[in-house]
Amino acid sequence: MTYIKGIATAAAIFAASAAFAEGKMHHVAIHVDENDPKVMNMALNNVTNVTKYYESKGDEVTVELVAYGPGLNMFVAGKSPVEDRISAMSLEMENLSFAACGNTLKKMSEKAGKDIVLLEEAGVVPSGVVRLIELQENGFAYIRP
Numbered sequence: 405m406t407y408i409k410g411i412a413t414a415a416a417i418f419a420a421s422a423a424f425a426e427g428k429m430h431h432v433a434i435h436v437d438e439n440d441p442k443v444m445n446m447a448l449n450n451v452t453n454v455t456k457y458y459e460s461k462g463d464e465v466t467v468e469l470v471a472y473g474p475g476l477n478m479f480v481a482g483k484s485p486v487e488d489r490i491s492a493m494s495l496e497m498e499n500l501s502f503a504a505c506g507n508t509l510k511k512m513s514e515k516a517g518k519d520i521v522l523l524e525e526a527g528v529v530p531s532g533v534v535r536l537i538e539l540q541e542n543g544f545a546y547i548r549p
Contacts, residue, residue: 439474446549472505472532505532
């Protein structure tokens with residue numbers, strides 16, 4: 405009987421250590437809707453800090469930063485106050501993606517009377533709000549700096 409308990413305990417310890425070695429996958433959605441460099445930088449700091457934290461635990465994390473409304477200026481080429489950081493981070497962090505609201509982009513382009521050019525790192529989604537809903541429905545944690 406003791407032998408069987410010992411085997412069961414050893415198996416449980418092995419399973420637990422194997423699970424730790426594999427790490428856990430986390431999903432995070434970060435929302436920016438303000439044209440404020442402090443908020444934009446805080447959002448990018450959140451990306452870095454979350455990534456470093458989970459990697460230090462042996463886990464993985466996927467982060468999608470979604471911008472709409474005035475926050476879309478974060479992704480406007482030649483206008484973004486964080487353009488250099490976005491460029492560097494996108495090269496350094498494979499776990500990071502950027503989503504730009506298509507509704508906001510359309511309104512900004514109409515108001516400007518010309519197409520607004522976004523950073524190449526930003527993918528356009530039909531609606532930033534809908535994208536945040538979809539991400540949360542798919543298990544992403546929601547962060548708004």
